Amino acid sequence: MNSVVEEVETITILFVDDNPDEFVLMEWLVKGGADQNTELVCVTDIESACKVLEEKNISMILLDNKLHLNDDFRTSVPVLRSKAFTGPIGIVSSSIEPEYFQEFEQYGADFRIGKNELDRNAIGFIIDEFAKKDIKISDD
Amino acid sequence: MKHQKPDCLVDLERAINKLDFYRLFKCLCVNYDLDLLALFDMNNWPEEASIESLMVVVNREDSNLVDLDVVSIAENNVIFQNIRDEILHKFWDNKTVCEHISFCGDVSSTVGISIPLHTPNGRHFGFWLALPKSVSDKIDHDQLVYDCKLVFQSFFNQIILPDSMPIISPRELEVIRWSSEGKTSVEIAIILGLSEHTINSYTTKILQKLQVVNRAQMVATAIRMGLIK
Incomplete structure (x- = not known):
């Protein structure tokens, strides 16, 4: 058995979804999926998300695609980026089929995933891949 | 027998990131x-005992018991010898799996399939698939291997190959330009409206492509190559 010792850090995830029922599920997924300390902060709209960004040190945002009827991540991600948030943003949606999802990187998002694809393993993978600050680049 | 792309791989052409x-x-x-x-x-094995995994997907409840980011494999491991040195995939019974794949948690009722993958430019990769014996008896192994190779082909083209090709993309060029202005990853992320993770990924790729080790060398090399003025 090979074991890798990793630095313990707290990953604070901001989850933005207009359906509070999703919070319960996400909390369960994050608790079981992460192998380090995690904190989940849940809000239902972009305005509240922006406030949280001002108050807390957020490691990653999971963003529901359609928070309003006529808006999607193409409007909401730039709003979050305008708050100087430089952490990863992932789009979570019941359907990631629409063609515009293919352009997620251009709008400042880091990944997209279907709600039906989210399980503890997927959350663990997302945290490992995006939220852990393991890429260090020397300046000199 | 002609293989068909399964319905679950409809997104294959749309895959961009890991x-x-x-x-x-x-x-x-x-x-x-x-x-x-x-x-x-598999490129450094068996010269180096440790093997890095590029992707691990666990499809069972005790997934927390499995840590396969880097595994240490003995030189005489027959399963990994198949992956490294042979061409055809191979089925492994439970006895062999228990003997050679002890790092995968509980394998008491598990059988496995190893799939060697060799690229035209001489690089070596491979799949290890673990599954219950009862499942293995029911599925079409050839179709499973075909599907895995199909996804790997795309993974290689999208993820592995671009990292090793010395072609600087327009986005990467922007990162070099802002780095040459003395901006940090966070500052560049804010300027470009991207995440720090993305900027660091771009920078890592640039360092690999230019075969340099830090930002200062990156900028100096880019100037010498005429990438930036």
Whole structure:
């Protein structure tokens, strides 16, 4: 058995979804999926998300695609980026089929995933891949 | 026999980043009821005992028990010898799996399939698939291997190959330009409206492509190559 010792850090995830029922599920997924300390902060709209960004040190945002009827991540991600948030943003949606999802990187998002694809393993993978600050680049 | 792309791989052409490929590999695991799928970089084995995994998808409850980011494999491991040195995939019974794959958690009722992958430019990769014996008896092994190779082909083209090709993309060029202005990753992320993770990924790729080790060398090399003025 090979074991890798990793630095313990707290990953604070901001989850933005207009359906509070999703919070319960996400909390369960994050608790079981992460192998380090995690904190989940849940809000239902972009305005509240922006406030949280001002108050807390957020490691990653999971963003529901359609928070309003006529808006999607193409409007909401730039709003979050305008708050100087430089952490990863992932789009979570019941359907990631629409063609515009293919352009997620251009709008400042880091990944997209279907709600039906989210399980503890997927959350663990997302945290490992995006939220852990393991890429260090020397300046000199 | 002609193989067909399964329904679960409809997103294959749309996959861009590692999570997209995780989703595709997970689809394969669910579709075939695999316990585990691991994709290994075999290029340094057996000269080095440790093997880095490029992708690990666990499709069972005790996933926390499995840590396969880097595994240490003995030189005489017959399963990994197959992956490194042979061409055809191979089925492994429970006895052999118990003997050679002890790092995968509980394998008491598990059988496995190893799939060697060799690229035209002489690089070596391979899959290790673990599945219950009862499942293995029911599924079409050839189709499973075909599907895994199909996803790997795309993974290689999208994820592995661009990292090793000395072609600087327009986005990477922007990162070099802002780095030459003395901006940090966070500052560049804010300027470009991207995440620090993305900027660091771009920078890492640039360092590999230019074969340099830090930002200062990156900028100096880019100036020498005429990439920036």
